[in-house]
Amino acid sequence: MSGMPPSLAPAAKPGAKPATRRVAESRDQADRARLDAAMRGFISDFGPEAAVYMEACLHCGQCAEACQFYVETGDPKYTPIWKIEPFKQAYSREMGPFAPFFRAFGLTPKVTLGELEGWQELLYDSCNMCGRCSLVCPAGIDIADLVEKARHGMFEAGLVPGDYLGALAGKEQETGNPFGISREDVRRALLEIGRSHGVEMHVDEPRAAVVPTVSSIDLKMYPASIAATARVLNHVGASWSFRTDGFDADNVSLTAGDRTGQRLVTEAIVDAATRCGAEVLIMPECGHSYTEMRWEAANTVGHALPFRVLHMSEYLAECLDAGRLKLRPVTPDPEGRGVTFHDPCQLSRRSGRSDAPRKVMAALGLDLHELADHGADSWCCGGGGGVALINRARPLRDKAFAIKRRQVADTGAGTVIVSCTGCRQTFEHGFKDAGGETGVGSLLDLVAGQLEEDGKTP
């Protein structure tokens, strides 16, 4: 790493060229060059771990049985390990221990651009990177991790699907959020939410022990959640502040496979939190951004983070434990149907914190009816990994969502509690598309509504 700690480095210059330039350029690149770019994207940051995964696959097919896209459609092409097939081939030819022989004897055909185009649907539309397949694999192959690497290659070859995902990622690089909202607009919007919801809002304070981040989706669709964040942090008496220079945690670039964008977003947040001396960085109720910040950011910036990274439900659970968060139990619903809870894959399965949201729900006195598969075994809502951002994938997403709908129905619960904005959106769409009547509730919103005010700030 360079001598200058990233916290002192200037933020991304406004004039810096966004990576969309490369996407646009790639349209005109010769196929060959795009292919090479794909392989480069794939093998960069490819280490012994990924290589072991590549060598270990038995072709046993069990991962198919763990994937909702296969289970609900019965189409074998949705077998998780098949989704990275061209990259497996590329690995054999370019990086594997027998690569020289594979090349010399042509044992593995060179991947073609046409193949990669054909794989676009498999790598983007039909993979949530939820890691359920990684859990069933008898060889322990982290297929979700390999899909992430494969998407790097796809991005480099200009094969990010639709303009939607690509454009979102591009805007993210320009402005730090996928909707292209300027810092000033963000600041105004946050203050406005504080005013309209009657909650004290802290924005861009120079010093703050707790820095929450949010999803820009919340800014537009669920402003109440942002107000809830402020309300809870005020309640626990934290010194906190939103930072408009590191505010949006969506990291759409990560799901798009754009490492440059991913790194810019990550660095911006790390820098912002470091600058105000944060002790805790709270990730919003959103999955992939949490794993990125929690488990990868230190490697991206090249040093251990000077603050802790917590998911909102982890933070709530900690405050409960410390006695700083006091909650009134919810009034039981008259029908007595209770609630069920959808585990966000990245928190429960990928990070091992299924306990945190349950601790919070217990404090709320919720009548929790667990899904048949919950915790680490939970099925993804079908929207993760950026799939929710791909318009054309909606029919497939709805199909995959069927398993979730069935399991929710089986509990008899009237409401599904979620703790991830992405999941929340997918559930609302999914229930709407299927004409269901099950309600969807945010854990944070629930908490914010049940705060026990003990004469402190109202």
Add this chain to the structure above:
Amino acid sequence: MKPRDTLGQKLAGYGISRRALLKFAAAAATSLALPPGVAPAIAESLSGARRQSLIWLSFQDCTGCLESLTRSDAPGIERLIFDFISLDYQETLMAAAGAAADETLVRAARDNHGKYLLAIDGSVPTAEGGVHSMVGGRTNMDMLAELAEGAAAVLAIGTCAAYGGIPKAAPNPTSAVGIADLVKEKPIVNIPGCPPIPEVLTGVLVNFLTFGRLPDLDDLGRPLAYFGTTIHDQCYRRPYYDQGKFAHSFDDEGARQGWCLFELGCKGPTTRNACASLKWNGGTSFPIQSGHGCLGCSEPDFWDKGSFYTSLSGGEGPPWDAVGGAAAVGLGIGGAAAFAARRSRAAVDRQLAKEWQRDHGATATSKTEEDGP
């Protein structure tokens, strides 16, 4: 035909009765694996058979075969067969020596041309024109070529004559070979064993005298009646093998219990011979019964098949240093492959870093340098 030329007459002359001959025929039928009902026919046929001339040559041998065949402590009835055979020439047994012996050989070969049986024990050295074994100034090769030409059939007695045996064992300084490697035109029966079982030779002779031809042979030229099954198949310890009970050393409990000797290197499963059924020393015992595994002495190249105490499934795996060498080679190639992969990855990383530098300038908190070469 003179009356005394038939076995019946000769036996009568010895005071051997019809019943004795019948009894012998029953024993011969047993040992030749013929139905017991044919014993009377064998007896009748033997009784009318003509005296058979036999010339016995000893080449590169140890005389163990002859010892085995003649040193029966209680001469049984098969001894009579040898008596009936006109053993016209046998250097070890005959009284004549020197020129007189040579003359005997020449006369026997001339008088019975085309009809005599040629028995040979010992291998034939072929190096340097065969000078490593000579009798009366003539090489074994010469004698074999000349005498085989006039023989009705050739009996290769013992493993040396049959397959070269111990003289042929690596490095085989005399370039020893078995009879079948040199004699191509005559029927040959191999009676291997180190030494061979006497009853087998008797059986072959009875067969020849009774039916006028050699018995059925297997693909290694051995009489099927005696070499059709493996020692393992007939071994009385076989049930222990099937039960998985093995002696692990020559003095453990398994050895005392008489369990299978497979693990101690017994070659029974790959050795075809009649030891386990006919046994040795008048039916007293055979090697496995006395607690030692079969050496496989009646099989070709038995001396060169590794240790007698290496079990059959063992085989000759590589020594540890060779395994270590292979691992080192693997490490080298694998390391080279990984090095090549590292280089191509490093090139990619460098290029990406350059692009980053170009696009984002000083923001580059480079992550590429920290990965090794």
Add this chain to the structure above:
Amino acid sequence: MTLLDFARGPALYWSTLIMVCGLVWRLAGVALLPFRPDRSAAGPQSRGRVRGALGTIVSRSLPRRTFLARTFATVVVGYAMHLGLLIILLGGAPHILLVAQATGLSWPSLPKGVVALASAVTLVTLVFVLVRRCTHPVLRLLSNFDDFLSIVLTLVPVATGILLAEETVLPYRTLLTWHILSVEAMMIWLPFGKLSHVVFVFAGRAVSGAKLGKRGATT
């Protein structure tokens, strides 16, 4: 030199060396790739990388209940085949002997009947695996030449081993020859094809187990 001598001599020698060389080659080829240290902070329920790796090596041998309904056939057949192979390899007297002669280690053998039953089960499951690979849509899509060759190269030694133990059809020596040769063919192919999973499934489990174990996630 007979074919059996060849099988027990040079063929065994070289196939062993090729297997060792190939496995080390393949392992070194991946292990020596540039490794990036993980700087992230461990999770609050972290078991650490080492315990995560070791735990996962064990835990992935046991089917997870939630998947079992859909993977039942694969799991049962996989267990039957691998346990069968294990019984044959570790319980069959001639195999123990082989190890004893190479290393000096020895242990009691299982009764022949048990080994025979295990062999029969293994053979049947291997045939089932082969048929299923040809018929199941997912497996058909995933399978390549390597998969089929690897199954056949496992099946043939089992089949010849059964014939050898029962001493039917062909003479012992012929069967022994083909049994040894077929095992050697398998050994030669082992490092280069799917059979290398004897090493790499554990490597794969260890790698993801270390990662998830550090996080404190379910492995």
Add this chain to the structure above:
Amino acid sequence: MDERDPFLNALMGEVRMLLSRLLDDGGPGQIDLMRLPMPPERRQDLQDMLGRGEVEITLDAAGTSLIRETAYAGVWWIEHRDRGGRMVANLIEVAQMPAIVPPTDEEMRASLAALHARDMKEAGR
């Protein structure tokens, strides 16, 4: 012994078949016990199964032979030994009388001739 030894049961079945054939005038039959897997215990079991009849003949011709009727009339146990006492053949013979026992006409004629010659010699004395 194990009464249910399937091997011996099969052997007894063969004996029964040979005896029935003999009665149908199919001629005598033999079973060669030395070619069969016969550990000493099994041999003893077989002998016990067959039992002992009333006739026992010792034959002295190039060694001793034992010819013994079993408890089943017409079924004979035969052991041929050479001069060293080693068993060279072991048979079950199913016949009115084992062929080796009764003298042949030829032998009797030779005996008659010998007796005749003896009378001549006595008369001439």
